[in-house]
Amino acid sequence: MEKFKTVSGVAAPMRGINIDTDKIIPKQYLKTIERAGLGKHLFAEMRYNEDGGEKPDFVLNQPAYREAQILIAGDNFGCGSSREHAPWAIKDFGIRCVISTSFADIFYNNCFKNGILPIKVTPEQLELLFDDADRGANATLTVDLATQEIHGPDGGVVHFEMDPFRKQCLLEGLDDIGQTMQRKGRIDTFEEQQKAQQPWLYGHPAE
Amino acid sequence: MSQPTTLFHKLWQAHVVRSLGEDLDLLHVDRHLIHDLSGARALTDLQERGLAVRNPELCIATPDHSISSQPGRTLASSPFGERLGGGLRKMAEAAGIPFFGLDHPNQGIVHVVGPETGFTLPGSLLVCGDSHTSTHGALGALAWGIGSSEVVHVLATQTVRQRRPQTMRITVDGELGQGVEAKDVILHIIGALGVAAGTGHAVEYAGTTIAALDLEGRMTICNLSIEFGARMGMIAPDETTFAYLKDRPLAPKGGAWDQALAQWRGLRSDEGAVFDREVRIDAADIAPQITWGTSPGQTLAITGTIPAPDSFVEAEQRNNTELALEYMGLSGGQPIAGTKVDRVFIGSCTNGRLPDLRRAAAVAQGRTVASHVTAWIVPGSAQVKVAAEAEGLDKIFLDAGFEWREPGCAQCVATNGETVAPGERCVSTSNRNFVGRQGPKARTHLAGPAMAAAAAIAGEITDVRNLTAVAEDK
Numbered sequence: 001m002e003k004f005k006t007v008s009g010v011a012a013p014m015r016g017i018n019i020d021t022d023k024i025i026p027k028q029y030l031k032t033i034e035r036a037g038l039g040k041h042l043f044a045e046m047r048y049n050e051d052g053g054e055k056p057d058f059v060l061n062q063p064a065y066r067e068a069q070i071l072i073a074g075d076n077f078g079c080g081s082s083r084e085h086a087p088w089a090i091k092d093f094g095i096r097c098v099i100s101t102s103f104a105d106i107f108y109n110n111c112f113k114n115g116i117l118p119i120k121v122t123p124e125q126l127e128l129l130f131d132d133a134d135r136g137a138n139a140t141l142t143v144d145l146a147t148q149e150i151h152g153p154d155g156g157v158v159h160f161e162m163d164p165f166r167k168q169c170l171l172e173g174l175d176d177i178g179q180t181m182q183r184k185g186r187i188d189t190f191e192e193q194q195k196a197q198q199p200w201l202y203g204h205p206a207e
Numbered sequence: 208m209s210q211p212t213t214l215f216h217k218l219w220q221a222h223v224v225r226s227l228g229e230d231l232d233l234l235h236v237d238r239h240l241i242h243d244l245s246g247a248r249a250l251t252d253l254q255e256r257g258l259a260v261r262n263p264e265l266c267i268a269t270p271d272h273s274i275s276s277q278p279g280r281t282l283a284s285s286p287f288g289e290r291l292g293g294g295l296r297k298m299a300e301a302a303g304i305p306f307f308g309l310d311h312p313n314q315g316i317v318h319v320v321g322p323e324t325g326f327t328l329p330g331s332l333l334v335c336g337d338s339h340t341s342t343h344g345a346l347g348a349l350a351w352g353i354g355s356s357e358v359v360h361v362l363a364t365q366t367v368r369q370r371r372p373q374t375m376r377i378t379v380d381g382e383l384g385q386g387v388e389a390k391d392v393i394l395h396i397i398g399a400l401g402v403a404a405g406t407g408h409a410v411e412y413a414g415t416t417i418a419a420l421d422l423e424g425r426m427t428i429c430n431l432s433i434e435f436g437a438r439m440g441m442i443a444p445d446e447t448t449f450a451y452l453k454d455r456p457l458a459p460k461g462g463a464w465d466q467a468l469a470q471w472r473g474l475r476s477d478e479g480a481v482f483d484r485e486v487r488i489d490a491a492d493i494a495p496q497i498t499w500g501t502s503p504g505q506t507l508a509i510t511g512t513i514p515a516p517d518s519f520v521e522a523e524q525r526n527n528t529e530l531a532l533e534y535m536g537l538s539g540g541q542p543i544a545g546t547k548v549d550r551v552f553i554g555s556c557t558n559g560r561l562p563d564l565r566r567a568a569a570v571a572q573g574r575t576v577a578s579h580v581t582a583w584i585v586p587g588s589a590q591v592k593v594a595a596e597a598e599g600l601d602k603i604f605l606d607a608g609f610e611w612r613e614p615g616c617a618q619c620v621a622t623n624g625e626t627v628a629p630g631e632r633c634v635s636t637s638n639r640n641f642v643g644r645q646g647p648k649a650r651t652h653l654a655g656p657a658m659a660a661a662a663a664i665a666g667e668i669t670d671v672r673n674l675t676a677v678a679e680d681k
């Protein structure tokens with residue numbers, strides 16, 4: 001998995017609440033089983049007109065935010081479908097960090113699996129970050145995972161909470177499958193006991 | 208004496224393979240459902256890493272999202288059916304995972320197939336790369352939706368890493384009024400609590416109203432848990448559950464059944480168990496629901512009035528309401544009843560089971576779909592379709608002017624290309640009314656099957672209780 005240490009760049013403000021994964025990547029782009037190339041469809045229905053032309057008002061179409069690496073969004077970001085195409089599209093666009101007051105659980109988990117850092121802040125902190133982000137390229141943010149800090153353009157610092165296990169996984173780009181495979185013995189033991197106590201769970205009667 | 212424990216904690220503790228930190232555990236997955244939208248990708252990832260599926264006998268795979276619901280369909284009938292559905296078949300068969308393809312009698316939506324085949328069992332831990340996996344909690348399973356990277360982890364290791372959520376109990380007591388069904392109960396709950404109230408929580412539904420529901424109604428309730436942010440919804444298994452499961456093809460048989468039953472009877476929250484949050488709902492307060500906006504929490508009683516943006520104090524809420532009304536082409540302050548509809552969709556993992564179709568058929572019987580409405584019935588599985596046809600429900604629907612289609616997710620998520628056209632208004636028994644969910648610019652109103660059938664007949668959003676009354680007068 002890709003490591004995440006710091007990201008420094010323009011932050012795009014997206015003020016709506018309950019931005020769901022259908023908005024992040026509409027269904028018509030789920031046909032692919034490839035991750036690459038989804039960035040151009042990120043927020044497609046909010047971003048493009050029916051003829052495929054850009055909607056100039058949409059934040060990521062504005063000159064200041066076309067290269068945004070950080071997204072600042074309203075409450076309950078990523079709710080809805082579990083589609084991992086949502087973080088894939090965000091990352092393929094170039095965004096490495098999403099900041100909100102709250103995230104839907106599945107989306108939050110999916111971010112860590114894809115080297116994206118989701119940061120939860122308080123509503124007051126979010127407002128300050130929105131203000132910074134409104135200034136576009138004149139106000140870049142720096143997110144440092146190791147120190148758990150967001151540095152604003154005017155010297156302001158926001159500290160954020162982060163689970164130590166997840167932090168370590170992102171910082172080191174740890175592969176969770178590899179880690180779990182090392183515990184094969186524990187899994188074998190668990191299954192032996194489970195088979196003894198609940199034999200009906202095993203041996204697929206469908207065959 | 209040991210501390211009273213919640214059902215959730217009993218289920219969780221029984222699956223801990225190893226603790227990974229304060230409230231992070233590695234848990235054993237007993238049941239894994241795989242579908243076409245994320246399955247082929249995950250199995251390909253696994254293969255590319257040179258890994259094998261650890262326990263193929265604990266999985267089943269079936270195509271549902273990408274396939275056409277058109278009568279006489281093949282994988283080629285939908286734009287991505289061959290790529291996604293065909294890809295899943297190839298990968299599942301190579302991995303030795305039982306696969307229920309289009310011609311298989313058990314094909315259907317994963318969340319319909321799991322329970323009805325007896326693959327989903329009380330006390331089991333079940334995951335699937337789909338957010339509506341909470342459905343299976345209706346049988347007393349610990350079930351939640353995961354992302355496709357996590358699917359690969361489960362395939363390789365038969366385990367999942369999960370942070371232990373908080374617990375919430377929602378107790379619904381009392382008798383449901385005439386014309387009120389499970390869908391109305393859960394939409395009412397989401398409307399009352401808000402769409403993020405369940406985030407970080409595992410929810411147990413309890414109370415006399417829940418106990419009186421059939422298993423399919425309980426599945427509808429647990430299914431929509433994710434729509435208020437709860438990844439897991441569950442209901443303690445009881446005699447209704449056991450009667451539902453007995454003799455299902457994949458359920459334990461003979462001595463194993465008796466042994467399982469003895470263990471399953473202990474799967475309930477102990478008297479005095481403490482939940483992080485408790486919510487009480489009075490069944491008498493619940494009327495047939497219909498959503499008016501672009502979030503499942505934007506719901507109201509069919510007798511209600513669409514809220515006006517300025518009825519909200521918070522700017523965010525006002526703004527949200529304004530955007531939703533604009534998208535939906537509605538005006539605040541107007542009654543929702545009487546809104547003209549173009550389409551009706553009855554089906555999905557929320558409401559595509561036999562009792563759902565029976566309730567819709569009871570409304571449709573002897574009536575005719577309004578001439579301007581296209582109304583679809585999409586059974587949730589091949590089993591549901593066969594059972595409904597055996598009762599003659601297909602004939603009732605066809606006589607009334609509904610289309611009787613093939614099982615799958617179909618127009619709920621429209622990844623198979625079966626979209627609602629831009630600007631069209633659809634009353635749908637599905638689970639999400641998000642912007643663009645049923646197609647770009649499609650306008651979705653969520654409701655139960657009886658309300659949806661009533662809308663098809665009336666050609667507008669209408670109170671099913673009025674239609675029922677007419678039928679009784681005849």
